[in-house]
Amino acid sequence: MSTATVETTKSWGGGKSPFNVEYGKLMMWYFLMSDAFTFGAFLISYGTIRFSTNGWPDPNEVFRSFPFAPEGVHAPLVFVSVMTFILIVSSVTMVLAVKAGHEMDKKSVVKYMIWTIIGGIAFLSCQAWEWNHLHHEGAWWGRNPFLNADGTASSTNFTNYFFTITGFHGFHVFSGVIINIIMLIMTLMDKFEQRGHYLMIEKAGLYWHFVDLVWVFVFTCFYLV
Amino acid sequence: MSHEAVLHGDAHGHDDHGHHEHHDTFLTKYVFSQDHKMIAKQFLITGMVWAVLGGLMSVLFRLQLGYPDSTFPFLEDLLGKWGKGGRITPEAYYALVTTHGTVLVFFVLTAGLSGTFANFLIPLQVGARDMASPFMNMLSYWFFFAASIVMLSSMFVETGPFSGGWTAYPPLSALGDASPGSKTGMDLWIISMALFVVSSLLGGLNYIATILNMRTKGMSMTRLPLTIWALFFTAVLGVLSFPVLFSGFILLIFDRNFGTSFYLSDIFVNGVGALPNEGGSAILYQHLFWFLGHPEVYIILLPAMGMVSEILSINSRKPIFGYMAMIGSLFAIAILAFLVWAHHMFVTGLNPFLGSVFVLLTLLIAVPSAIKVFNWLTTLWRGNIRFTPAMLFAIGFVSLFISGGLTGIWLGNSALDIHLHDTYFVIAHFHIVMGVASMFGMFAGIYHWFPKMYGKQLNNTLGYIHFWVTIAGAYLIFWPMHYEGLAGMPRRYYDFSIWESFKQFGELNKFISLVSMIVFMVQLLFLFNFFYSIFKGRKLTNQNPWDATTLEWTAPINPGHGNWVGEIPEVHRWPYDYGKDGVDFIAQTTPVGADESQH
Amino acid sequence: MSHTAQHEENHGNGEVKKVTIILSVLTIVELILGFWMIGITSEALRLAIKGTIIILMMAKAFYIVAYFMHLKHELKNLIMTIVVPLGLFIWFIIAFLYDGNSFRNLRNTYDPYFKERSTIKVEKKAEGHGGGHEAGASHAAADTTAHAKDTVSVENKH
Numbered sequence: 006m007s008t009a010t011v012e013t014t015k016s017w018g019g020g021k022s023p024f025n026v027e028y029g030k031l032m033m034w035y036f037l038m039s040d041a042f043t044f045g046a047f048l049i050s051y052g053t054i055r056f057s058t059n060g061w062p063d064p065n066e067v068f069r070s071f072p073f074a075p076e077g078v079h080a081p082l083v084f085v086s087v088m089t090f091i092l093i094v095s096s097v098t099m100v101l102a103v104k105a106g107h108e109m110d111k112k113s114v115v116k117y118m119i120w121t122i123i124g125g126i127a128f129l130s131c132q133a134w135e136w137n138h139l140h141h142e143g144a145w146w147g148r149n150p151f152l153n154a155d156g157t158a159s160s161t162n163f164t165n166y167f168f169t170i171t172g173f174h175g176f177h178v179f180s181g182v183i184i185n186i187i188m189l190i191m192t193l194m195d196k197f198e199q200r201g202h203y204l205m206i207e208k209a210g211l212y213w214h215f216v217d218l219v220w221v222f223v224f225t226c227f228y229l230v
Numbered sequence: 231m232s233h234e235a236v237l238h239g240d241a242h243g244h245d246d247h248g249h250h251e252h253h254d255t256f257l258t259k260y261v262f263s264q265d266h267k268m269i270a271k272q273f274l275i276t277g278m279v280w281a282v283l284g285g286l287m288s289v290l291f292r293l294q295l296g297y298p299d300s301t302f303p304f305l306e307d308l309l310g311k312w313g314k315g316g317r318i319t320p321e322a323y324y325a326l327v328t329t330h331g332t333v334l335v336f337f338v339l340t341a342g343l344s345g346t347f348a349n350f351l352i353p354l355q356v357g358a359r360d361m362a363s364p365f366m367n368m369l370s371y372w373f374f375f376a377a378s379i380v381m382l383s384s385m386f387v388e389t390g391p392f393s394g395g396w397t398a399y400p401p402l403s404a405l406g407d408a409s410p411g412s413k414t415g416m417d418l419w420i421i422s423m424a425l426f427v428v429s430s431l432l433g434g435l436n437y438i439a440t441i442l443n444m445r446t447k448g449m450s451m452t453r454l455p456l457t458i459w460a461l462f463f464t465a466v467l468g469v470l471s472f473p474v475l476f477s478g479f480i481l482l483i484f485d486r487n488f489g490t491s492f493y494l495s496d497i498f499v500n501g502v503g504a505l506p507n508e509g510g511s512a513i514l515y516q517h518l519f520w521f522l523g524h525p526e527v528y529i530i531l532l533p534a535m536g537m538v539s540e541i542l543s544i545n546s547r548k549p550i551f552g553y554m555a556m557i558g559s560l561f562a563i564a565i566l567a568f569l570v571w572a573h574h575m576f577v578t579g580l581n582p583f584l585g586s587v588f589v590l591l592t593l594l595i596a597v598p599s600a601i602k603v604f605n606w607l608t609t610l611w612r613g614n615i616r617f618t619p620a621m622l623f624a625i626g627f628v629s630l631f632i633s634g635g636l637t638g639i640w641l642g643n644s645a646l647d648i649h650l651h652d653t654y655f656v657i658a659h660f661h662i663v664m665g666v667a668s669m670f671g672m673f674a675g676i677y678h679w680f681p682k683m684y685g686k687q688l689n690n691t692l693g694y695i696h697f698w699v700t701i702a703g704a705y706l707i708f709w710p711m712h713y714e715g716l717a718g719m720p721r722r723y724y725d726f727s728i729w730e731s732f733k734q735f736g737e738l739n740k741f742i743s744l745v746s747m748i749v750f751m752v753q754l755l756f757l758f759n760f761f762y763s764i765f766k767g768r769k770l771t772n773q774n775p776w777d778a779t780t781l782e783w784t785a786p787i788n789p790g791h792g793n794w795v796g797e798i799p800e801v802h803r804w805p806y807d808y809g810k811d812g813v814d815f816i817a818q819t820t821p822v823g824a825d826e827s828q829h
Numbered sequence: 830m831s832h833t834a835q836h837e838e839n840h841g842n843g844e845v846k847k848v849t850i851i852l853s854v855l856t857i858v859e860l861i862l863g864f865w866m867i868g869i870t871s872e873a874l875r876l877a878i879k880g881t882i883i884i885l886m887m888a889k890a891f892y893i894v895a896y897f898m899h900l901k902h903e904l905k906n907l908i909m910t911i912v913v914p915l916g917l918f919i920w921f922i923i924a925f926l927y928d929g930n931s932f933r934n935l936r937n938t939y940d941p942y943f944k945e946r947s948t949i950k951v952e953k954k955a956e957g958h959g960g961g962h963e964a965g966a967s968h969a970a971a972d973t974t975a976h977a978k979d980t981v982s983v984e985n986k987h
Contacts, residue, residue: 016904017451018447018450019356019357019446019447019448019801020445020447022443023442023443023904024443024904024906024907026443026907027443028439028440028443028444031362031439031442031443032362032363032366032436032439034907035435035438035439036431038470038911038914038915039431039472040473041915042473042474043473043474043476045474045918046473046474046477046478046518047477047481049922049925049926050477050492050514050518050925052925052929053511053925054510054511054929055929056926056933057511057514057929057932057933057936058509058933059943059944059947065867081864081867082863086856089856090853090856096893097897100845100896100897104842146488146489146490147488147491147506147507148489157947157948157949157950158949160491160508160509161507162490162491162492162509165484165490165491166492169480169484169490211898214893214897215898217897218890218893218894221886221893222890225859225886228863229862229863229882230882470917496942511929511932513932514925517924517928569917572924572928580931581928581932584924584927584931588924
């Protein structure tokens with residue numbers, strides 16, 4: 006017990022980071038916390054509007070298509086589960102890239118970064134397909150062709166929120182892919198070897214996992230409940 | 231770069247050369263400077279420009295309120311079609327009120343106050359060469375600058391700046407046809423505010439990381455001056471609440487431009503639905519806005535509280551009373567700030583039961599506020615007080631905080647609020663407790679740290695005139711407004727002279743307008759003092775003019791980029807050792823003696 | 830690098846594998862629940878399932894933050910500074926949703942137009958979505974006037 010107290014006073018005593026992390030990582034964490042409030046505000050607004058509206062479309066009736074499906078075949082949740090798994094897998098490859106960075110293993114970093122970038126692009130393609138498909142069905146900001154679960158006319162806020170929030174998330178994925186590509190280029194240019202550490206990859210990784218984390222919430226709020 | 235250097239940030243990289251002005255050009259030294267002290271001055275001077283503009287706006291609309299029947303030909307020269315026939319038009323009046331609010335709240339009292347003092351004081355008082363990321367710090371200023379330019383340009387568009395109140399409630403903000411200012415003016419307003427959110431985020435992250443990570447050796451968290459604690463909580467509030475406003479604005483942009491109806495429930499004109507889309511909720515916007523809006527009040531107030539604590543202690547030559555209680559109450563205020571937002575919405579359709587929960591949480595704020603007030607008073611108690619201008623403004627802050635805080639207890643009750651909401655009572659309350667009080671904190675800070683900023687002294691006589699006129703004026707302007715508000719006089723009305731029941735206040739309104747002009751003039755006197763002293767002020771000969779203990783006074787009189795020549799001093803004690811063991815003050819850098827008593 | 834190297838040993842590839850499996854299993858359970866919910870009409874049971882899904886969501890979030898984002902292996906102080914502010918979400922969510930619900934009740938009680946609109950049934954449009962924009966327009970014709978007007982105006986823009 007006493008050693009623990011000594012440890013704490015020492016770590017807060019100044020002259021060093023109390024958390025033993027560099028300032029960039031600390032800032033990244035607090036930025037993500039701040040961004041969590043951005044997404045939180047979006048999702049909570051969505052919930053508020055849903056609570057203040059009579060009736061809401063059934064997601065299984067809306068999101069039931071997938072690419073190359075034969076005419077008339079509907080499979081709710083299938084396509085979005087594919088998207089979810091793509092994002093989880095790309096998150097795993099990112100973890101492996103960060104780990105490889107810790108071990109100063111440039112080759113593995115490059116390999117896993119490429120896989121992560123591919124995962125990100127795959128997710129974005131899926132999203133583009135889904136948006137395009139919904140648009141063809143007549144859905145867009147301010148337009149909602151879907152009916153409520155009980156057969157009454159639905160508020161346009163269903164599509165408004167869907168496109169705004171998945172769009173904002175997609176924008177985060179897009180910027181994450183850009184960041185990852187920059188990290189990949191920097192790795193290939195031996196920038197991190199020269200610095201002697203791969204901490205930048207770790208920060209990019211935090212951002213990428215956060216994007217995955219947000220998807221967990223978006224997925225649940227729009228497709229499941 | 232070694233791992234140690236990585237852990238401690240870029241700024242420590244130039245440990246070996248405290249000064250490196252040799253390769254500074256004009257552009258890197260004064261414009262795109264990454265030195266936290268220069269960035270602080272940039273924030274301060276931009277804030278001052280906005281304060282003058284915002285103040286001038288209030289004088290103009292006070293002219294309308296005080297003299298609704300008179301015409302002033304100069305208004306037509308100044309405002310063109312907005313001042314036709316020497317009278318401010320109703321559209322211009324609302325534009326002035328809106329811009330006055332936005333500018334003063336965000337640009338002056340947020341960026342100008344915490345931007346200036348967080349930048350200036352954090353590295354100097356925690357003992358760091360610069361912010362954690364000087365580059366991001368520079369970006370923070372330039373985003374603020376861009377926001378300023380966009381806001382300024384909104385005043386020159388044909389349809390005028392936004393005129394739906396600084397809170398920008400829909401539908402006035404969501405429908406382009408709602409008022410002249412809702413068109414281009416609102417677009418520019420929202421762009422400007424989005425840039426401002428980015429600026430405050432970049433700044434806030436930097437402040438937090440610097441305070442946590444870059445304290446000098448021995449500067450534990452409980453040895454930090456209260457200014458730093460206050461600025462720390464300010465930054466936390468900003469980082470957590472501005473993103474919510476940002477989300478709210480994104481939804482608002484969609485409502486304005488892309489045919490959505492997040493905030494538009496339904497509007498009927500002659501029995502026909504007037505909106506293309508409906509089904510949203512205007513209350514949702516108010517929730518999102520005030521989720522930022524209430525923490526924002528404390529973003530404005532906390533830095534002032536921190537600086538006042540510091541200045542009161544230094545100029546009473548006594549340790550601050552209840553240091554830990556001060557930190558605890560700052561923490562409590564920061565938490566409560568996030569829990570009470572809906573007390574701004576008691577009469578807008580909020581659920582009454584939910585409202586009563588918000589009443590309870592709101593009244594809880596009185597506890598930490600009272601702790602702070604009593605601690606300030608007991609710090610003054612039997613102190614050896616030096617009435618410098620900074621000290622007078624600090625005492626003025628305490629006075630205003632008490633007067634304005636007490637009316638907050640009235641307004642925090644949802645039942646009383648039914649009568650008082652949107653009246654001059656509210657205007658009086660928040661101008662005293664948040665507006666003028668924070669301004670006083672800012673003035674106290676400027677008078678106190680001016681020698682550190684510019685290596686010169688401000689003129690004391692002008693400072694005393696500035697203080698006495700301003701405090702008298704502040705009370706003369708806002709105290710009578712309480713009576714007007716209790717009588718039911720609503721805010722944001724263009725002309726009260728047509729109501730029989732408000733005619734009795736005609737002379738009072740004239741008086742308030744007159745005083746506001748005098749107070750505005752005196753602020754110009756302060757500006758003269760400020761700029762004159764930068765160039766012609768008495769040169770500082772003593773590194774530590776106030777006999778203070780904190781670290782910034784151990785740096786050279788005009789510190790270069792890097793703040794200290796040679797090693798950064800080590801800290802051995804808390805910052806409030808005044809009058810200890812009969813010694814006037816003991817600097818934080820002095821090691822603790824063997825026979826010294828405990829504090 | 831001592832700190833980093835130190836905790837490198839106690840969570841190798843095994844941990845990544847384990848967490849990946851846990852996340853996949855949780856997602857699959859969520860999907861099963863989602864599929865199960867399609868046929869259920871009982872409101873109470875649906876609510877219970879939705880609650881379960883939300884709990885699973887929180888569990889997934891925990892695993893991502895704790896292991897992928899490495900938070901569990903940071904110092905306790907850092908964990909606290911990140912987790913404690915997130916507690917603000919509790920009141921944020923409760924107050925917003927409570928007031929949203931209250932706004933619906935308010936309008937259902939005092940706004941006949943709002944209430945009426947939400948009871949008008951719209952006949953289900955034909956299966957298949959070959960029609961694209963036309964499908965949207967045709968169903969809107971059967972809708973209330975306000976709604977029809979909006980769809981038409983949107984159509985005109987295109």
